[in-house]
Amino acid sequence: MAAGEERSTALRSSIAKLQDQEAKLVKEIAETKANLRGDPTATVERHIRLLHEYNEIKDVAQGLMGMIADAKGVRVVEIHKEYGVGEKD
Structure with missing residues (x-):
């Protein structure tokens, strides 16, 4: 695998992880707002x-x-x- 392809794969992996984190945070914010009294x-x-x-x-x-x-x-x-x-x- 060429260096460019490895970097591209690593970036895609990082993006996927960040998207997962974002989804979790959005869900957590929604749950917190729902629990506000x-x-x-x-x-x-x-x-x-x-x-x-x-x-x-x-x-x-x-x-x-x-x-x-x-x-x-x-x-x-x-x-x-x-x-x-x-x-x-």
């Missing part, structure tokens, strides 16, 4: 609302920990350790 805009709005609620609750908790720290005469970081609040919490 509700309107995407409503989902985003719900997540934003929940994030706001979370942040409000977190702010209140931080305020309470500040009050506890003041009452005990210690730093807030010490109260975080006492109550098991990590850096990422």
Whole structure:
């Protein structure tokens, strides 16, 4: 087989593999879209609302920990350790 024919065969094989991958991805996208619940805009709005609620609750908790720290005469970081609040919490 000539070098040109080998390259042509290799390219056809690569194209076939890419077409298979594309077909699988198209199928996966269709399945994912079918599994979405509700309107995407409503989902985003719900997540934003929940994030706001979370942040409000977190702010209140931080305020309470500040009050506890003041009452005990210690730093807030010490109260975080006492109550098991990590850096990422």
